[in-house]
Amino acid sequence: MTQMHASSRPSPALTHRPRRLRRSPAMRRLVAETRLHPASLVLPVFVREGIESPRPITSMPGVMQHTLDSLREVATAAAEAGLGGIMLFGVPAERDAEGSAGDDPDGILNRALRAVVAEVGGELVVQSDLCLDEFTSHGHCGVLDAAGFVDNDATLERYTAMAxxxxEAGAEILGLSGMMDGQVAAVRGALEAAGHADTGILAYAAKYASAFYGPFREAVDSQLQGDRRSYQQDPANRREGLREAQLDLDEGADIVMVKPAMSYLDVLSDVARLSTVPVWAYQVSGEAAMIEAAAQNGWIDREAAIRESLLSIARAGADTILTYYALEAAAWN
Known part of the structure; x- marks a missing residue:
């Protein structure tokens, strides 16, 4: 009897061969479960008062603090790229304890909103960050009481004025990022009373006290003293993210957000299953900075890492992603 070597034995019949659908780039593209589209990306942009030319942010390679003129150019580029929207953050020249520049019609953020709406209104959804941290002399997201603690209800009064x-400056969506209890209901009521019933509310529903916000602090020239752990969520807590999202849904949020994105994909997935409104996620400054730093050292493929990071956020359930890579990623489609 002839002995058959193991290598010459016929392979058993395999009914399931998943590799069939991975054989070529065209096949992989055809069966991809998650796709990125420019319209599902929003570009965060910083506009700074008192500068005459765009200023690089050292901890965020490729990202600038803009003048009103360069902001218009970026907004036009975003519209031409087919992005879903642009989110504006203002950096004022003067700050005070109340964040007065935040609701000043002539404050940098409101002037920027009017400029962008005039430039690309109707072509791009113009959005604004609604928080006090950029505008306060202490860097907190609200006003402080006599003990130095953020006063929730007094802060809501400031938020409604900013809203x-x-x-009135033309923002179509307000990004409520301060994590004050009841902020969505308070802002919705103020908008209705002022005749702005059609203005949308993006609730930063599950926003965590994250170490990955570091470069953003440079971007807005943050004056933060202490930390924000008494109002932003504890990174240890998953269920709390669902609770916060449900409260914002109950208060009338049009969109809910999870921030940061990549370190909280479990929370993002939870919120996506719960929500009856669009779910967004923010790929924050530190997440992008890690990619940039590793790529600059030759440790990772930069473009592949950006693609994978954005796909992971969409795969976890984000309908739209705020990312500093929005313009670059839009060109890949």
């Missing part, structure tokens, strides 16, 4: 000012 009306931003709506």
């Amino acid at each position: 009306v000012a931003q709506a």
Whole structure:
């Protein structure tokens, strides 16, 4: 009897061969479960008062603090790229304890909103960050009480004033990022009373006290003293993210957000299963900075890492992603 070597034995019949659908780039593209489209990306942009030319942010390679003129150019580029929207953050020349520049019609953020709306209104959804941290001399997201603690209800009064000012400046969506209890209901009521019922509310529903915000602090020239752990969520807590999202949904949020994105994909997935409105996620400054630093050292393929990071966020359930890579990624489609 002839002995058959193991290598010459016929392979058993395999009914399931998943590799069939991975054989070529065309096949992989055809069966991809998750796709990125420029319209599902929003570009965060910083506009700074008192500068005469765009200023690089050292901890965020490729990202600038813009003048009003360069902001218009970026907004036009975003519209031409087919992005879903642009989110504006203002950096004022002067700050005070109340964040007065935040609701000043002539404050940098409100002037920027009017400029962008005039430039690309109707072509791009113009959005604004609604928070006090950029505008306060202490860097917190609200006003402080006598003990130095962020006063939730006093802060809501400031948020409602900012909401009306931003709506009047032309913002179509207000990004409520301060994590104050009841902020969505308070802002919705103020908008309705002021005749801005059509202005949308993006609730930063699950926003965590993250170490990955570091470069953003440079971007907005943050004056933060202490930390924000008394109002932003504890990174240890998953269920709390669902609770916060449900509260914002109950208060009338039009969109809910999870921030940061990549370190909280479990929370993002939870919120996506719960929500009856669009779910967004923010790929924050530190997440992008890690990619840039590793790529600069030759440790990773930069473009592949950006693609994979954005796909992972979409795969976890984000309908739209705020990312500093929005313009670059739009060109890949």
